[in-house]
Amino acid sequence: MENKPKKFIDFIITQKCTYSCKYCSQSKSETKNKNIANKKTIDSFLNFIKNLEKDWEITITGGEAILHPNFYEIISEIKKLNFKINLITNFSFSLEIYRKVFDILDSSLNRYDISFHLDEIVNFEQTLYKLEKFINLKPQNTKTTFLIPIYNIDDKKEKQIEKIIKIAKKYNINYDFQHIRFLNTYSKIKSKEEKYLNKEKPNKTFSHLCFAGKYSFVIYEDGEAYRCYSSRLLKSNSLGNINNKDFKLSNKPMPCLHSYCTCPKPKLYGQITSTKKPLQTLILNIRNIFYSPALIFKKRDIIVAKIKQKLN
Numbered sequence: 001m002e003n004k005p006k007k008f009i010d011f012i013i014t015q016k017c018t019y020s021c022k023y024c025s026q027s028k029s030e031t032k033n034k035n036i037a038n039k040k041t042i043d044s045f046l047n048f049i050k051n052l053e054k055d056w057e058i059t060i061t062g063g064e065a066i067l068h069p070n071f072y073e074i075i076s077e078i079k080k081l082n083f084k085i086n087l088i089t090n091f092s093f094s095l096e097i098y099r100k101v102f103d104i105l106d107s108s109l110n111r112y113d114i115s116f117h118l119d120e121i122v123n124f125e126q127t128l129y130k131l132e133k134f135i136n137l138k139p140q141n142t143k144t145t146f147l148i149p150i151y152n153i154d155d156k157k158e159k160q161i162e163k164i165i166k167i168a169k170k171y172n173i174n175y176d177f178q179h180i181r182f183l184n185t186y187s188k189i190k191s192k193e194e195k196y197l198n199k200e201k202p203n204k205t206f207s208h209l210c211f212a213g214k215y216s217f218v219i220y221e222d223g224e225a226y227r228c229y230s231s232r233l234l235k236s237n238s239l240g241n242i243n244n245k246d247f248k249l250s251n252k253p254m255p256c257l258h259s260y261c262t263c264p265k266p267k268l269y270g271q272i273t274s275t276k277k278p279l280q281t282l283i284l285n286i287r288n289i290f291y292s293p294a295l296i297f298k299k300r301d302i303i304v305a306k307i308k309q310k311l312n
Contacts, residue, residue: 005270007215008057010229011045013037013074015221016067018092019120023151023180023187025229036068041223044242046077057110059086066093066101076104084110088147090117095133102138111143115178116164118149118157128163135171146175153192161196181262182306205256207281211271213239213250227254229263233299235291236284255281257288 014036017024037045049058058078065071065087078085085105089098091114102109114131121127138144146168148161168175177196180187189197213227220226223243227250231237234257240246255277266272288295296303 003270005211005215006057007053007055008059008265008269009049009216010059010061010218010265011037012061012063012218012220013042013065013071014063014068017063017090018067019064019090019117021117021120021149023149023182025181035221037221037223039070040243041219041221042070042074044223045219046081048242048247049078049083050081052083054082056083057086058083059088061088064090064092066097072100072104075101079105079108082108084108086110087112088115089113090115090120091127091131091134092120095130095137098134099137102142106139107141109139109142111145112138113145113147115147115149118160119151124160124163128167131164131167132171135167135173144173146173147178148175148196149178149180150193150196151180151187153190153196158192186262202260202262204259205261205272206259207255207276207278209253209273209275209277210256210266211253211273212266213237213254214252216266216269216271217249228261228266230258230261232302233295234288235295236288255284257281257285 016034016036049056060071060075060078062068066089068074075085075087085108087101087109089112098112101112114134118124135144146164148164153161165175167173179189179197186202189199210227212231216228217239218226218229219242220232223241225239225242225247226232227237227239236254236257239250240248253273253275256272261267261272
């Protein structure tokens with residue numbers, strides 16, 4: 001018998017970012033999307049989670065979430081509702097900014113992960129110095145993982161990665177190498193990247209029942225909600241808009257409509273089951289084909305950006 005999955009929400013409150021990574025999962029190096037969640041969307045989100053059980057983990061992300069003009073108010077309101085909060089940062093801000101986050105959330109801050117985008121870091125040695133200060137500042141029970149995207153690795157980046165790992169081991173902090181994905185497929189692993197990434201093909205998830213949509217979902221800055229990050233262009237995976245009456249979570253697990261999951265969270269949180277539903281998957285994909293022209297038109301900027309991103 002499979003264990004009950006852990007529950008989580010990822011709320012992308014802004015597409016603004018201090019970086020412009022070529023491999024950005026939101027394709028911000030190719031698009032002009034600098035949108036933020038407005039007051040209506042934030043209020044709708046807060047009203048929705050009021051009725052949730054407190055075992056849901058809530059991740060506030062972006063873009064770079066700190067850039068939202070109401071970032072501190074948002075995390076303060078979530079704290080008042082007694083939820084544990086997860087944050088992710090590219091670590092481009094001053095220690096005083098992070099200190100303020102720690103002061104506001106204290107023990108409500110479940111984890112604060114750092115993503116090291118090596119191409120964008122201007123002063124690497126200064127970043128390492130700030131990193132050790134950050135580790136000593138954060139609340140004692142706040143977990144941290146160093147996220148290291150593996151992209152066009154050269155000798156310089158290898159040395160930088162070694163220094164990050166050295167600090168991680170010094171403070172007993174987890175680190176994770178991230179395989180870059182484009183258009184819901186993983187990038188080809190180059191020779192210098194082999195030692196960081198698992199060369200084995202990921203397990204296929206197509207037609208496997210998954211609790212994403214019931215026990216986890218993603219909300220974008222415009223209020224649109226989806227089962228997972230991979231499902232933004234599939235009608236059958238839309239949960240509606242949190243601002244409207246059409247927003248609704250699934251009442252049961254639904255089959256995965258992708259060849260394999262390109263986001264680590266569903267597997268990590270136990271969302272994906274071993275049960276397959278090929279007939280149901282076929283029916284849902286036929287439904288997606290029917291809606292494809294409208295979806296392609298609606299999300300044409302995202303599709304074009306992803307294609308450009310992959311070609312580059």
